[in-house]
Amino acid sequence: MTTEKRQYSSDEEDTPLSRTSKRRRAAQLDEEDDDTGEFDSDTALSQVSETPNGRTPELEEEKTTRIEVKSEPTKKPRKKQATGLNKVKKETSTRKTKTSKSKIKKEEEGVGEEEEEDGGYKWWEAEKEDDSVKWTTLKHNGVIFPPPYEPLPSHVKLYYDGKPVDLPAKAEEVAGFYAALLGSDHTKNPVFQKNFFNDFLEVLRECGGTQNNIEIKDFNKCDFTKIFEYFELQKEQRKQLSSQEKKQLRLEREKLEEPYKFCELDGRKEQVGNFRIEPPGLFRGRGAHPKTGKLKRRVYPEDVVLNLDKDAPIPPLPEGQKWGEIRHDNTVQWLAMWRENISNSFKYVRFAANSSLNGQSDYKKFEKARQLKDHIDAIRKDYTKNLKNKVMLERQKSVAIYLIDVFALRAGGEKSEDEADTVGCCSLRYEHVTLNPPNTVIFDFLGKDSIRYYQEVEVDKQVFKNLAIFKRPPKQPGDQLFDRLDPSILNKHLQHYMPGLTAKVFRTYNASKTMQDQLDLIPNEGTVAEKLLKYNAANRTVAILCNHQRSVTKNHAQSVQKASDKIKELEWQKIRLKRAILQLDESELKKRPKYFEELDDLTKEDEASIHKRIIEREIEKCHKKFARENDKRKFEGQELLTESDLKEWLDKVEETRRNYEEELETREIKLKSANTTVEKLDKQIEKLDQRIQVSAIQLRDKEENSQVSLGTSKINYIDPRLSVVFCKKYGVPIEKIFTKSLREKFKWAVESVDETWRF
DNA sequence: CCCGGAACTTAGCATAATCCAT
DNA sequence: ATGGATTATGCTAAGTTCCGGG
The missing domain is CATH 1.10.132.10 (Topoisomerase I; Chain A, domain 4)
Incomplete structure (x- = not known):
């Protein structure tokens, strides 16, 4: 019932054109488009869509564009960026006095919060101008490598065409990566299967094939279930360990990690983030990632570059191993890096989120977003005006900024063929935007992480017209909507409103x-x-x-059901108490008829089903309690409970059931205590009402958050x-x-x- | 410019840890 | 105390932006 959240792009109805050639084609369109492209600000929508092969563009316009484009960047060189931030810094310093005062007050009150590891360095109360240098000293202990592969016991094997296969350890490891995922969706994905199988065969070939002369050719003849079951068993055994043993293991792990958790930055102790090298495995690309399932290879010390200061001791390695490179780059905030083999990019070991450097970055990010406050009006005015600009590029820029500002779209950089096909603003294509006159737009595309963005929205009339222009023939599905735009053009444009302003700042600004x-x-x-x-x-x-x-979590529906059942039960209890009141004193009904109105809300059928549910639950409870009690007794060598003991409990439940049944017929409540009063019952009802309120709100929250x-x-x-x-x-x-x-x-x-x- | 590499930020999911009713 | 549900954290993929060299 729940729509799948992540969308796997529909089975390659992809045009024969590669994505890059699509792009090229779009570029050609542009020139044509320019020919047609005289944009009258008052062009009516109907005209826009009608406009056939229009007139040649005014050359003047073309020129102005070019000049404009060139003149923009001269305004300020990239590195400037600091200027904006320096201004921010000053602002901070005025605030500083206030801050430290309140801090002192706090200390006087003796607020003893959590312990701090870093000696309480408060960078936000310090002044620091140049931030291109991130540190002067940096010492750390390197990284933790994943443990070496442990071969499976000899009775656990891959089966091929029904026969056990003797795999060399290296190939077995890869088979194991796949087997471990048997329960998941990945192994149902044909791309994943194919990529895995290719890499598996390659590894197998490299280590000389199977050891019992079985030639593996067909993925469908491979049976990984024995390996899978073995892993499941191991998991189970780990779960079964006594809490003592678990604690022991945890302590050992912590002891191993201890040296890597912290580093020394400018003499202060700071936490390291991801000090573990990623273990080998199968790449789990999201959405329709062409490389999903490929083998992510093991990383060795010689693949790893360490970054620390010149005097820092170099973390030792086992005999015969060495680091790939030692670097002393104090303009960056990473401690180690290595190249990864899936997309050939780098992975970094960085400081933890609570580190001073990351804190500073965060602070700067939000200050930059706050700065946008002072420019946003001008920017909005500008892009609104330029929605009617005669130059195509300008129109595209203003529409793009509009979308980024209003709908919080991401910039949308170009992506290569071997990544999932996802888009952001600049990379939106024809088919991602549907136009419903007069001004409704339906966005439907896969964004970051292949999360679907679906919105039916009304947009500014001129934005709508422009989108229609951007979609005008000969453009067709597969073509870029913003064929003259990319994030760097957009960001360059944004720079001149405010130093450091880029597309992503709008998201931060609008969110906050x-x-x-x-x-x-x-x-x-x-x-x-x-x-x-x-x-x-x-x-x-x-x-x-x-x-x-x-x-949505697996058990969401169930948990919603449970919660609403609980509410119904509470309401039933309430009604029951109200009946009890009337039983005690019939005159209450006339005194406050409204109060008793809800007695009629509950149908007999509903009531019966509530009864049934309660009884079923009680019975289940008896069985569980029985089983658990006996487990315990067995363990302690005590005499076990017999079936008749269980029967006794169940009989009690049966009695309750009969009472309910009777109650359903007669509407007669058997009160527990003899000396109850109307007042007491009223109190209980009030309590129930409160509980119902709270539960209802929580339920709504749960659904809305699902x-x-x-x-x-x-x-x-x-x-x-x-x-x-x-x-x-x-x-x-x-x-x-x-x-x-x-x-x-x-x-x-x-x-x-x-x-x-x-x- | 354009390109791709490098660095940094943002993202959802799996699982560990904790909470909470029983 | 138990164990199922919920929440927090760890992990690593997937973005954006910066930057330097041809």
């Missing part, structure tokens, strides 16, 4: 701005739980804006200071909103902001 606006709407009243719910609702609007999705992921926007888009201010102003403990690791990541925000701060 939306959050601020939503938080402003929340009244400062009610319980902490209620406020939290409203905070989450605000968070959710941001997540929806950014299209942050998650797959496909929306709040975390991504909380971590990356919403200025953390907004949350801190919210907590302070509304008396909500920050722990309710930021987990421990987020509090550490956003320490700069938690400690530096007072109630008056605004995004």
